[in-house]
Amino acid sequence: MVPHLVTALTGPINELEQRILESTPVIERWFRLEWMEHTPPFYTSVDIRNAGFKLAPVDTNLFPGGWNNLTPEMLPLAVQAAMAAIEKICPEAKNLLLIPENHTRNVFYLMNVAQLQRIFYSAGLNVRIGSINPEIKEPTPVELPNGERLLLEPVIREGRRLGLKHFDPCTILLNNDLSAGVPGILEDLHEQYLLPPLHAGWHVRRKSNHFRAYEEVAKRFGKLLGMDPWLINPMFAHCGQVNFAENTGLECLQTNVDALLTRIRKKYKEYGIQERPFVVVKADNGTYGMGVMMVRDAAELDNLNRRTKNKMNVIKDGQQVSDVLIQEGVITHERINDAVAEPVVYMMDRYVVGGFYRVHAERGVDENLNAPGASFVPLAFEKSALQPQPGSKPGASVPNRFYMYGVVARLAMLAAAYELEATDPEAQWDV
Amino acid sequence: MVPHLVTALTGPINELEQRILESTPVIERWFRLEWMEHTPPFYTSVDIRNAGFKLAPVDTNLFPGGWNNLTPEMLPLAVQAAMAAIEKICPEAKNLLLIPENHTRNVFYLMNVAQLQRIFYSAGLNVRIGSINPEIKEPTPVELPNGERLLLEPVIREGRRLGLKHFDPCTILLNNDLSAGVPGILEDLHEQYLLPPLHAGWHVRRKSNHFRAYEEVAKRFGKLLGMDPWLINPMFAHCGQVNFAENTGLECLQTNVDALLTRIRKKYKEYGIQERPFVVVKADNGTYGMGVMMVRDAAELDNLNRRTKNKMNVIKDGQQVSDVLIQEGVITHERINDAVAEPVVYMMDRYVVGGFYRVHAERGVDENLNAPGASFVPLAFEKSALQPQPGSKPGASVPNRFYMYGVVARLAMLAAAYELEATDPEAQWDV
Numbered sequence: 001m002v003p004h005l006v007t008a009l010t011g012p013i014n015e016l017e018q019r020i021l022e023s024t025p026v027i028e029r030w031f032r033l034e035w036m037e038h039t040p041p042f043y044t045s046v047d048i049r050n051a052g053f054k055l056a057p058v059d060t061n062l063f064p065g066g067w068n069n070l071t072p073e074m075l076p077l078a079v080q081a082a083m084a085a086i087e088k089i090c091p092e093a094k095n096l097l098l099i100p101e102n103h104t105r106n107v108f109y110l111m112n113v114a115q116l117q118r119i120f121y122s123a124g125l126n127v128r129i130g131s132i133n134p135e136i137k138e139p140t141p142v143e144l145p146n147g148e149r150l151l152l153e154p155v156i157r158e159g160r161r162l163g164l165k166h167f168d169p170c171t172i173l174l175n176n177d178l179s180a181g182v183p184g185i186l187e188d189l190h191e192q193y194l195l196p197p198l199h200a201g202w203h204v205r206r207k208s209n210h211f212r213a214y215e216e217v218a219k220r221f222g223k224l225l226g227m228d229p230w231l232i233n234p235m236f237a238h239c240g241q242v243n244f245a246e247n248t249g250l251e252c253l254q255t256n257v258d259a260l261l262t263r264i265r266k267k268y269k270e271y272g273i274q275e276r277p278f279v280v281v282k283a284d285n286g287t288y289g290m291g292v293m294m295v296r297d298a299a300e301l302d303n304l305n306r307r308t309k310n311k312m313n314v315i316k317d318g319q320q321v322s323d324v325l326i327q328e329g330v331i332t333h334e335r336i337n338d339a340v341a342e343p344v345v346y347m348m349d350r351y352v353v354g355g356f357y358r359v360h361a362e363r364g365v366d367e368n369l370n371a372p373g374a375s376f377v378p379l380a381f382e383k384s385a386l387q388p389q390p391g392s393k394p395g396a397s398v399p400n401r402f403y404m405y406g407v408v409a410r411l412a413m414l415a416a417a418y419e420l421e422a423t424d425p426e427a428q429w430d431v
Numbered sequence: 432m433v434p435h436l437v438t439a440l441t442g443p444i445n446e447l448e449q450r451i452l453e454s455t456p457v458i459e460r461w462f463r464l465e466w467m468e469h470t471p472p473f474y475t476s477v478d479i480r481n482a483g484f485k486l487a488p489v490d491t492n493l494f495p496g497g498w499n500n501l502t503p504e505m506l507p508l509a510v511q512a513a514m515a516a517i518e519k520i521c522p523e524a525k526n527l528l529l530i531p532e533n534h535t536r537n538v539f540y541l542m543n544v545a546q547l548q549r550i551f552y553s554a555g556l557n558v559r560i561g562s563i564n565p566e567i568k569e570p571t572p573v574e575l576p577n578g579e580r581l582l583l584e585p586v587i588r589e590g591r592r593l594g595l596k597h598f599d600p601c602t603i604l605l606n607n608d609l610s611a612g613v614p615g616i617l618e619d620l621h622e623q624y625l626l627p628p629l630h631a632g633w634h635v636r637r638k639s640n641h642f643r644a645y646e647e648v649a650k651r652f653g654k655l656l657g658m659d660p661w662l663i664n665p666m667f668a669h670c671g672q673v674n675f676a677e678n679t680g681l682e683c684l685q686t687n688v689d690a691l692l693t694r695i696r697k698k699y700k701e702y703g704i705q706e707r708p709f710v711v712v713k714a715d716n717g718t719y720g721m722g723v724m725m726v727r728d729a730a731e732l733d734n735l736n737r738r739t740k741n742k743m744n745v746i747k748d749g750q751q752v753s754d755v756l757i758q759e760g761v762i763t764h765e766r767i768n769d770a771v772a773e774p775v776v777y778m779m780d781r782y783v784v785g786g787f788y789r790v791h792a793e794r795g796v797d798e799n800l801n802a803p804g805a806s807f808v809p810l811a812f813e814k815s816a817l818q819p820q821p822g823s824k825p826g827a828s829v830p831n832r833f834y835m836y837g838v839v840a841r842l843a844m845l846a847a848a849y850e851l852e853a854t855d856p857e858a859q860w861d862v
Contacts, residue, residue, distance in 0.1 A: 025525070028514070028555020032522045076508055080782050083459070084515050091463045094456070124459020351511050 016055070016231050020404050023225055027407055030224055031350070031414070038417040040350040042085060042173070042195040046409040047358070047370070048343045049330035053273050055404060056234040056330045057412035058280070058342075059370075060210055061287070062200040062420075063177040065101070066356070067119070068111035069376040070346060074354030075119065081348035082123035088349075090171050090193050096125040097155070097162065097169035099186075101176045102133035104152060110142055114150050116175060119348075128167050130155040132176065132183055157185045161192060171195065177202050177287055180317035199423050202316075206284045207325045208238040209423060214415035221411055232408055235263055235328040238284065242324045244313040250301055253281065256326045258298040264328050275331060278366050283315045284323035291315040292368045294329060331365040336377050342369050343402075345409035352406040354378075447486070447662050451835050454656055458838055461655055462781070462845070469848040471781040473516060473604070473626040477840040478789070478801070479774045480761035484704050486835060487665040487761045488843035489711070489773075490801075491641055492718070493631040493851075494608040496532070497787070498550070499542035500807040501777060505785030506550065512779035513554035519780075521602050521624050527556040528586070528593065528600035530617075532607045533564040535583060541573055545581050547606060550779075559598050561586040563607065563614055588616045592623060602626065608633050608718055611748035630854050633747075637715045638756045639669040640854060645846035652842055663839055666694055666759040669715065673755045675744040681732055684712065687757045689729040695759050706762060709797050714746045715754035722746040723799045725760060762796040767808050771796050774833075776840035783837040785809075 020027065045064035046057045070078065086093060098120070100113045117127045131140075131152045140152045153164045162185065163169055171193040174186075178201025186198065198204070215233055222229030237256035242249035257279055264277035276296060283291030291312055295301065304312075313321055334341040339361040346354045357377040360369040421427060451458065476495035477488045501509065517524060529551070531544045548558045562571075562583045571583045584595045593616065594600055602624040605617075609632025617629065629635070646664055653660030668687040673680035688710055695708035707727060714722030722743055726732065735743075744752055765772040770792040777785045788808040791800040852858060 025552060025555050025557045028553075029523075029525060032514075032518055032555060035518070036522055073504055077511060080508060080511055083463075083782070087463055087466070091467055092460075094460060121456060122459075124456050124463060126456050351514070 016227060017404050019225055019227060020407055024403070026224065030221075031410060034414055035350050038414065038421065040347075040413055041200065041416050041420065042089075042349070044347045044409075044413045044416060046345045046347070046412040048345060048405055048408055049332045050334055050343070050405075051275070051331045052333040053271055054231055054330055055408055056232055056328075057214065057408055058234060058327065058330060059207075060214075060412045060416050061177075062196050062205070062416060063175055064346060065109055065112045065175065066344070066376070067115040067346070068108065069356045069378060070115070070354040071378040074346075074378075075122075077351065077353040078119050078346075078348050079122040081351040081353050082119050084351070085349035086120075086123055086125065086171075089195070093125060093170045093193075095167060095169040095171070096120050096127045097130045097164065097167070097172045098127055099130050099132055099155070099172060099174050099176050100152075102131070102135075104131070104133055104136065104140070104142070107142075107145055110150050111144055111146065111148075113175065114144060114148050116173070117150075120173070125171075126167075128153060128164055128169075130162070130164050130172075132185060155185060160188065160190065162186070162189055174201075177316075179203065179285070179287060179315070179319055197420065197424070199425055200420055202285045202287055204423060205419075206323060207282060207286070207327075208236065208284050208323070210412075210415060210419050211236045211325070211327070213418040213422070214412055216418065217411050217415045230267055232411065234330055235260060235267075237326045239324045239326065241322060244304070244309045244321065253324060253326065254298045254301050257281070257295050257301065260326055260328060261296075261298070278329035280327045280329045280368070281312070282325045282327060283312070283319075283321040284325045285319070286315045286321070291321055292370075294366060294368070329366055332369075333365065340365050340367070340369060341377070343405050345405055347409060347413055350410070350413075352409060355402070355405065355409075447658060448835050450656055450658060451838055455834070457655065461652075462841060465845055466781050469845065469852065471778075471844055472631065472847050472851065473520075473780070475778045475840075475844045475847060477776045477778070477843040479776060479836055479839055480763045481765055481774070481836075482706070482762045483764045484702060485662055485761055486839055487663055487759075488645065488839055489665060489758065489761060490638075491645075491843045491847050492608075493627050493636070493847060494606055495777060496540055496543045496606065497775070497807070498546040498777070499539065500787045500809060501546070501785040502809040505777075505809075506553075508782065508784040509550050509777075509779050510553040512782040512784050513550050515782070516780035517551075517554055517556065517602075520626070524556060524601045524624075526598060526600040526602070527551050527558045528561045528595065528598070528603045529558055530561050530563055530586070530603060530605050530607050531583075533562070533566075535562070535564055535567065535571075535573070538573075538576055541581055542575055542577065542579075544606065545575060545579050547604070548581070551604070556602075557598075559584060559595055559600075561593070561595050561603075563616060586616060591619065591621065593617070593620055605632075608747075610634065610716070610718060610746070610750055628851065628855070630856055631851055633716045633718055635854060636850075637754060638713060638717075638758075639667065639715050639754070641843075641846060641850050642667045642756070642758065644849040644853070645843055647849065648842050648846045661698055663842065665761055666691060666698075668757040670755045670757065672753060675735070675740045675752065684755060684757065685729045685732050688712070688726050688732065691757055691759060692727075692729065709760035711758045711760045711799070712743070713756045713758060714743070714750075714752040715756045716750070717746045717752070722752050723801075725797060725799070760797055763800075764796065771798070771800060772808070773800050774836050776836055778840060778844055781841070781844075783840060786833070786836065786840075 041062050043064055045061045047059040049058050120127045129152050132155055136152050136154050142150045155162055173195050181203040182198050218229040218233035237260050239252040260279050261277050278294050278296045281293050281295055332342045336357055336359050339359045340363050341357040341359045344355055344358055358369050358374050359377055360374045362373055363369050472493050474495055476492045478490040480489050551558045560583050563586055567583050567585045573581045586593055604626050612634040613629050649660040649664035668691050670683040691710050692708050709725050709727045712724050712726055763773045767788055767790050770790045771794050772788040772790045775786055775789055789800050789805050790808055791805045793804055794800050
C-alpha cells in the first residue's frame, strides 16, 4: 500500500531520522507528559515538507478536510482515537452535530463530511449534518460519487442551544474554519460542547502565533534529542498592515524577506547545502492554499504584477489580507511518479491516524502544492508511522520515514495546543 | 485481507446481527458508560463460537498469547490502545518489564513475546523481558524464525522492587497466567504497577465466576437491545470436588450435565433448532485447551476411559482438577477452506485491536479447536469490526459480522472486569 516514492534523501536528515527512530520511547514519553499538561486540539492535519536536509511543518489545520483521502485501513485508528476523544470530553454524549463548510457543491469536500460522519457513528454517536449555509432552508439530500447519500439539514437555534429539527446534540463538531468570522448562531453556546473552540477559527488564528509556539516546541524537542532545532523548524517573520492592493506596508515585507533570506543562506552555508534559499509569503490567516507566494529575492516585491497582488490581497471567504507571514521555504524532495509530493499527516486527539501525499504534477519542488490540480495518494501508516522496530536500520526502508513525519506532525499539533491556550479568551478573563 | 469464509449462517442470528449493527451508537455509548464505572482488564482475548443461531464467548483470556498472529495492519491499533492504557495507568513510565510464560523453547510463544515488546516499545516504553524461569540464570538470547532476536533476562528482586540488572521498571506486565500459583518473587510489589493484577491469574480465577458475571452482562445487554440474552450467553453449571482419577464427585457432574442438556433441548425447541445439544466439561481454572471434554449424554460419564480421565485430571503446570465447569456447547458454523474455525478477538484496554481465526482441519463443529494441530488465519478487522456503515445492509457482506464479534468479545471483557472487581482481595479488605 506504500506508493512508489522516488526519494534521494541524503545528508543531515538521515542522522536526524536515525536519532528520532532510536529515541522512540523517549519521544513517546515526552509527548505523554506534554499531553498531561496540554490539551490536544480535537483533530488536526499538518502539511509537511521534507527537503532531505530538513523536515518541517508548513501548515497546521485545526478544521481538517480531506478525511475522505484516508484509506479504509486507516479508519479503525481514526475511530479508536475518536472514541478516546469522546470518552474524555463527553462520555455520556448520544448525539453529535457536525457543521461543515458552506460550499455545498464540492462533492469531494462533502465526501470528507460523510467520512467524518462514518467515523463518529462508528465511535458510538448519532451524527447529523447541520448546515449554517443560508441557502440550506430544508433537509437537502446530496448524492455522492461513491453512491453514498448525505443529508444536509438547516441548523436551528433555540435559546441557548443549537440543533436540528428533532435533534438536540450535546456536542457540536465544527468542520468549518470560520474564516469569515463567527456567525451569531454559533455564539454563546455554553450548554453544549463546541469543538474545536471558536478561537481556533481563522477569524482569530494567526499563522505567526502558531509558528512562534512551534519554534518553542522545536527548541524543547531539539534539546531533548540534542539536535539543532532548525532541522525541524521553518524560520519566520511577520508583518502587519500590509495592503497589496494599495501598495502599502510593502517595505516591512521587503526588509523581512531580505533578512530571512540572509538567515537561511547562513544556515545553508553551515550545513553545506547547495539549494537556493527562498521564502514563502502567506496571508497570516490564510487557508485553502490561498494568498501564498514564493520569493527568492526581495527585489521581486518591487514589481508584483496585478495578478499576484490580487491573489495576495483577498483570501477565502473574501477576507482582505493585512497580516502577512514570511516563512522560510522548505523544498520537498519527495516525488510520486515524477510528480512533486508533500505528506499530510492526520491526527485525531493525540493520535496519528493516517495521512496521504499531496501531489502536483505541474508544480516545482519549491512551490505551493495546495493548489488546483493537486491530487492525493493515500499512504499506509500502519506498517510504518507507529512501529519503528527496536534495532531496525533507519533509512534502510521507506516506511521508517513516516515515524518521523508522525513525530513532526505531533510537534506541530502540540504547538497548536500551546497556541490555543495562549489565545483562549476565557483563560484571559481568568487572569 | 479477509480470508474466504464458507459461512452458511441463517436464522435468528441474522436478526440479532441486524439489531446489533443498527444499534451501533447505542451499544458504543453503553460501553462508554460501563467503562466509566468499571476498569477494563489491561489486555484480553476472547474465543467466540458462532453457531448461526447463536453467538457466544467460550473462553476469556486475561494473559493473551498469540499477539504474533495479528497482521501488521492491526498493530497500529494495538499500539494506539497501548498508548491510551499506559497514559491512564502510568503516564510517567519509562521502563516496562514483561514477564512471559516459562516455556522458553516454544518459538511461537516467544514470537508473541517479541510482538508485545514491539507494541509497547512503539507506545513509548523501554521494554525488557524478565524471566521467572529458574533455568534462566543469565541473559539468554533466543533466535526467532523471523530473524528477530529476543533477550530473556533473569529477574532480580531487590527489597520491594522487581527488575533486571541495571533496569528498574515502574511497570511490570505479566504474560504468565500464574496457573501454578504466584511465585514469591512477584508478591508484595506495592511500589510498582503490576498488570494485570495477581488475582487475574488462574491460581485464583474460575471460569464459573467469569460466566456468572457474563450472564449478568448478557442480561443487561439483552435488555438494552430487547433480545433474549440466551442468543449470546452460553448456559452453565458448576461442580466442586470432582476427582476424575478417583472417580469421586462424578454424580454432581452427571446430574448437572443432564439438567443442562435438558435446558438446551428446551431452548433448541423454542427456536426450532435441529442440532443435537451437547455440553462442554472443562476444568474451572483450565487453560491452553487442557482439561476439556464434550458430552452429549450424561451416561457417557459412566464409562470414561483412562485416557479421558487422565486428560481431565491434570491441566497446565501439573495442576490437579477439582472444580469443573459444565458449559452449553456452541457449535461453530464458520469454516475456512473446509476446516472448522472459530474467531479469537484481541483487545487492549477497552479497544478491539484485531483478531484471527483458530482453524483445525481434524476437528468437528462441536469440538474444542484449541488443541495440537490448530492453525491461525489472520483477520482484517479494519474494514469491518469497527465500521458498520449507517444504513448498510447487515448480512449482505461478510465483514459486518465482525462488528458483532467485537461487541460480544467486549461483553466478555466487561464480564472479566466485573469478575476482577468481585474477586479483588484488596477490595474485600476495604469492606
